[in-house]
Every structure is written in C-alpha cells, then in structure tokens.
Amino acid sequence: xxxxxxxxxxxxxxxxxxxxxxxxxxxIEHCEYSLIALLIAAAIALPLAVLSGHSGRGDGxxxxxAVVGRAMPSxxxxxxxxxxxxxxxxxxxxxxxxxxxxxILLYTHAGIRAVDPAAVDAxxxxxxxxxQTVRQVEIPAALPLILAGLRGAAVQIVATATLAAVVSFxxxxxxxxxxxxxxxxxxxxxxAVLVAALSxxxxxxxxxxxxxxxxxxxxxx
Amino acid sequence: MSALISTSAMSQTSVFDLxxxxxxxxxxxxxxxxxxxxxxxxxxxxxxxxxxxxxxRLPKLYPATLGVVTLIYAIPSIxxxxxxxxxxxxxxxxxxxxxxxxxxxxxxPGVVDGIRSVPRNVLDAADGMGYGRVRRYLxxxxxxxxxxxxxxxxxxxxxxxxxxxxxxxxxNFGGFGDLFLLGLxxxxxxxxxxxxxxxxxxxxxxxxxxxxxxRLLTPWARSLRSFG
Numbered sequence: 001x002x003x004x005x006x007x008x009x010x011x012x013x014x015x016x017x018x019x020x021x022x023x024x025x026x027x028i029e030h031c032e033y034s035l036i037a038l039l040i041a042a043a044i045a046l047p048l049a050v051l052s053g054h055s056g057r058g059d060g061x062x063x064x065x066a067v068v069g070r071a072m073p074s075x076x077x078x079x080x081x082x083x084x085x086x087x088x089x090x091x092x093x094x095x096x097x098x099x100x101x102x103x104i105l106l107y108t109h110a111g112i113r114a115v116d117p118a119a120v121d122a123x124x125x126x127x128x129x130x131x132q133t134v135r136q137v138e139i140p141a142a143l144p145l146i147l148a149g150l151r152g153a154a155v156q157i158v159a160t161a162t163l164a165a166v167v168s169f170x171x172x173x174x175x176x177x178x179x180x181x182x183x184x185x186x187x188x189x190x191x192a193v194l195v196a197a198l199s200x201x202x203x204x205x206x207x208x209x210x211x212x213x214x215x216x217x218x219x220x221x
Numbered sequence: 222m223s224a225l226i227s228t229s230a231m232s233q234t235s236v237f238d239l240x241x242x243x244x245x246x247x248x249x250x251x252x253x254x255x256x257x258x259x260x261x262x263x264x265x266x267x268x269x270x271x272x273x274x275x276x277x278r279l280p281k282l283y284p285a286t287l288g289v290v291t292l293i294y295a296i297p298s299i300x301x302x303x304x305x306x307x308x309x310x311x312x313x314x315x316x317x318x319x320x321x322x323x324x325x326x327x328x329x330p331g332v333v334d335g336i337r338s339v340p341r342n343v344l345d346a347a348d349g350m351g352y353g354r355v356r357r358y359l360x361x362x363x364x365x366x367x368x369x370x371x372x373x374x375x376x377x378x379x380x381x382x383x384x385x386x387x388x389x390x391x392x393n394f395g396g397f398g399d400l401f402l403l404g405l406x407x408x409x410x411x412x413x414x415x416x417x418x419x420x421x422x423x424x425x426x427x428x429x430x431x432x433x434x435x436r437l438l439t440p441w442a443r444s445l446r447s448f449g
Contacts, residue, residue, distance in 0.1 A: 003307050070376055071424050073383040075390075076417040079401040083410045159297030166390065166402070176303055180390065185307070192300035199295045 003189055010175075010190030021174075023194065030171035030198060033161040037093055038154050041100030045153075046146075049105045053112025053142070054134055062109050069102025074160045082167040092164050099160055100153035107149025111142030143214050151206035158202050162195050172198065236415060243403055243412075244393055247419075253313070254396030254423060257388075258381040261317050265324030265377060272325075273332025274358075283333060294326035298387045306391060316388035316395070323384060324377040331373020335366030368442065371435040378431060379424045386420065397423070 010016065016023050052058035077095040085091045115138050123137045139146070165173030175191025178184070237247040245253070276283040301319035309315045339362050347361045363370075386398025393399050400416030403409070436442075 003304065006307070067376070067379070070380045071383050071421070073386050073398070073401075073417060073420050075386045075395075075398055076383075076401045076413065076420060079405045080410075080413045080417055083405055083408075083413055155295045159295075159299075162297050162299050163387070163390075167405070173299070176299060177390070180303070188303045189307070192303045196296045196300040199297055199300075200292065203292065203295050 006186040006189040007193060009186035013186070016175075016190070026170060026172050026174055026194075027198070029169070030158070030161055030173075030195070033089075033093070033096065033164055033169070033171055034154070034158045034202075037096035037157045037161070038100055038150070040093070040097045041153055041157070042104055042150060044097070045101045045104035045149075046108060049108035049149075050112055050134060050139065053109045054130070054138060056113065058109070059113075062105050066102045066106040069099065069106075072099065074099055075163055075166070078160075078163055078167060087168055089169060092167055092169055096157050096160055096164075099156050103152035103156065104149040107145045107152065108142065111145030111149070112138050114145070115141040140215055141218065144210060144218060147206055147210050147214070151203065154202050154206065155199055158199050159195070162191075236411070239400075240407070240409065240412070242407060243399065245399070250397055250399065250419075251423065253394070254382065254385065254420070255427075257313055257317050257394075257396065258320065258385050259378060259427070261320035261381050261385075262324050262328075262374065262378045264317075264321045265328050266374065268321070269325055269328035269332050273329050273336060276329070276333050277336040286329060290322075290326040290329050293322050298323070298384055299390055302388060302391050311392040311394070313394055315391065316385060320381045320385060324381060327377040327380065328373050331370050331377075332366070335369035335373075336362060338369055339365045364439065367435065367439055371431065371438075375428055375431045378427050382424050382427060383420065386416075396420075 015021055019025070049062070052062060072095075074095050077098070078092065081091050081094055119137055119141060120133060123133045128136065161171050162173035162176065164171050165177040172191050172195040175187050175194070179187030179189075179191060239245070239247055239250075243250075272286065276286050298319055301322070302315055305315045305318060309318070343361060343365065344357065347357045352361065382396075386395045386401060389395025389398035389402045395402070397416040397420040400412045400419075404412030404416065
C-alpha cells in the first residue's frame with residue numbers, strides 16, 4: 001500500500017515528465033548504455049564462441065570464463081575503473097561489456113556443440129563449405145541457445161547499467177541514487193520500478209525474438 | 222605535531238586497518254559478508270530442495286516454476302533492495318531476502334537436474350530393499366544427486382558473495398562492497414582495491430571449502446578425479 005503511494009507520487013511529479021530528468025530521457029540513456037554494451041559484448045563473444053563451438057575446442061576455458069563471470073563484482077569493478085582511470089562513459093562501459101561476454105560465450109558454444117552431428121554431416125555431404133555449414137546449419141540450429149545467451153547478457157547489462165549512476169552517469173539508476181541521497185523515497189521507488197520493468201521488458205523482447213526467428217522445427221520437441 | 226604524525230603513521234601500518242568512516246573492522250566486514258551471502262545460499266537451499274522435489278514429481282510444474290525464478294532473477298538487485306527498504310527497513314534482512322530469491326534461479330534447476338540424474342533402477346532397488354520414502358531420499362537420492370547439487374550450490378554461493386556488494390548502495394550492508402562506495406566517496410582508491418581483492422579471495426576460499434565439503438560427502442567419487 002505504502003509503495004503504491006510512493007509510486008503515484010513519483011509518476012504524478014511533473015519534474016519527471018519533461019526535460020533532463022524526465023523518465024523518457026532516463027530511459028533513452030539507460031537503453032543507450034545497455035545496447036552499446038550488449039553490441040560490443042556480442043561482437044567479441046559471438047564470433048569466438050561460434051569458432052570454438054564449430055572446432056569443438058575450448059570447453060574448459062569457456063566454462064572457466066563463465067564461473068569468473070558469475071563471481072565478478074560488477075559494482076567493485078565499476079567503481080575501481082572510475083577511480084583509477086577516469087569518470088568517462090567509455091570506462092563505465094568496460095564492466096558492462098565484461099559482464100555480457102560470459103553468458104554469450106557459454107550458451108553459444110554449448111549451442112553449436114549440441115547441433116546434431118548428422119545434420120552437419122549431411123551439410124558436408126551436400127558439398128557445403130565450412131562457412132556455409134556454420135551459417136546455414138549450425139547457427140540456425142543453435143539459435144535458441146544463442147538467443148538464451150544474449151538474453152542472459154542483456155538482462156545482466158540492463159540491471160548493471162543502473163549502477164552507472166553511482167559513478168555520475170544517467171539512466172534509471174539516477175533516480176535510485178539521487179533519491180537515496182536526498183531522502184526522497186518516492187524517487188527511489190519510481191526508479192526501482194522503472195528499472196525492474198525495463199528488465200522484464202528485455203526478457204519479453206528476447207522471448208519475442210525466439211518466437212519470430214527460431215525455426216518451428218526446433219520448437220516442436 | 223611529530224607525535225601526531227607518528228600515531229597517524231602507526232595507525233596506517235596494516236592494510237587491514239580501516240579508516241574510521243568505514244564504521245566496521247575488517248573482520249566485521251568478513252563476518253557480514255559470510256553471514257549474509259552464505260546464509261542466503263542456505264536459505265535458498267532450504268526452499269529449493271522441497272520445491273525441486275515437487276517439480277520433479279509434477280513435471281508440469283517445472284516450466285512454470287522455472288519461469289517465475291527466471292523472472293525474479295531478471296529484476297535488478299538494486300531495485301529489490303530499495304523496494305524492500307519500505308518493508309524491512311535498512312537492515313541486513315533487506316539484502317538477505319533478494320539474495321535468497323536470486324539463489325533460487327540457480328538452485329532449483331540444480332536440484333531438479335540432480336534428482337533427474339538418479340537412475341530409475343537405483344530407486345527401484347532401494348524400494349525393493351524395503352527403504353521408506355524418507356530413508357530412500359536421504360540415503361539414495363540425495364547422495365547421487367549431490368555432485369550436480371553441489372555444483373549449483375557453489376555457483377549460488379559465489380554469485381551471492383559478489384551480488385551482495387550492491388547492498389552498499391542502501392547503507393553499510395554490502396560487506397566488502399561498502400569499501401567500494403566509501404573509497405569512491407573519500408577518494409581512497411586503496412580501499413576499493415582492498416575490497417575487491419578481499420572479495421575475490423573470499424569467493425575462491427568459499428568455493429574451495431565447498432569443494433572440500435563435496436569430497437567429504439561423496440567418498441565414493443574420490444577415485445574419479447575428473448569431476449568438479
């Protein structure tokens with residue numbers, strides 16, 4: 001009941017309707033940080049994982065990276081880099097990208113590895129080149145897991161982009177951090193609800209992508 | 222003057238002597254870190270064991286349960302922490318509850334996979350030997366499920382240890398995470414390094430400890446060097 005009152009206070013406050021501190025502006029900032037980080041993480045991790053999955057090497061390294069990813073204290077890294085290097089957005093991106101890499105690596109690698117060897121053999125028998133096999137057989141067959149990896153990375157990145165506010169940047173985290181400092185709990189609640197909603201929306205977007213792009217033949221099982 | 226300098230120099234002799242604004246000793250931080258993170262993992266296990274058992278009995282329930290825990294896991298910890306302030310105030314409980322919920326996303330699949338790894342004929346053999354439900358669970362199912370389960374517990378414990386640092390944003394409830402924010406606030410990078418390194422060392426130690434527990438609990442697996 002109390003939380004709802006705070007929430008109404010937040011959404012009725014005209015300060016968050018327009019201008020620099022508006023919900024819309026913070027949403028764009030949050031999405032901007034998250035998308036950039038996700039794209040960089042995917043650009044690094046996807047080719048590596050497709051390569052390692054295709055060649056069947058690097059199982060041990062990739063599961064080790066996955067463990068390190070789970071154990072990584074993102075707040076600590078964010079603060080350390082900001083304090084040691086500089087308070088710049090590109091430095092803030094580093095922990096977000098690092099956070100996104102392990103799930104993409106792990107799932108994509110596992111997905112490509114789990115492709116039915118008979119299908120790969122058939123592709124080879126049809127005279128496909130290795131590149132064609134990867135593009136037309138292995139990647140489509142591994143797509144559910146590739147998307148699951150990207151989803152995991154995206155959710156982690158969206159959650160952690162909130163912490164960019166700790167080192168002076170924007171996004172929905174701004175409301176939480178500012179609200180805590182100003183003892184303005186309505187602002188804190190508003191920020192928390194917005195960031196939670198954005199995370200759930202991210203899950204939903206990936207669920208949609210899965211529905212749209214995964215071959216129905218893979219889903220029937 | 223010189224006395225003042227020498228005492229302040231003396232108080233800085235050890236890296237583990239924290240400045241007064243930390244409001245906790247190094248050992249105190251270790252205590253908070255361990256009690257809250259490992260406590261949350263344990264609480265998560267207490268919930269996940271029966272829940273996982275139920276899910277493996279009623280296979281239709283599993284996707285729904287998995288969906289719910291995945292949804293909860295997707296909610297950023299900082300959001301859950303600050304929303305809980307309204308209910309539990311700024312306290313260790315406020316950090317403890319979300320951490321417990323997050324471990325479920327790791328532990329529930331761990332329990333279900335573990336139970337599913339028990340071969341049907343082993344259960345039949347136990348039934349044939351006259352084992353009751355409870356005894357079969359404790360003496361047969363749980364030990365066979367243990368390697369899978371322990372792997373999940375280790376991941377849950379280590380990720381709770383690192384997730385907990387975000388509790389620093391709602392006050393001094395982040396364990397070593399407190400050092401990150403205080404170091405940033407008071408321009409003391411040494412403190413940030415100390416927090417980060419301590420957290421990593423503690424995570425590695427916890428993981429090793431849990432591996433040790435696993436070895437003790439599964440003596441038959443000791444000859445098989447490869448798992449873990």
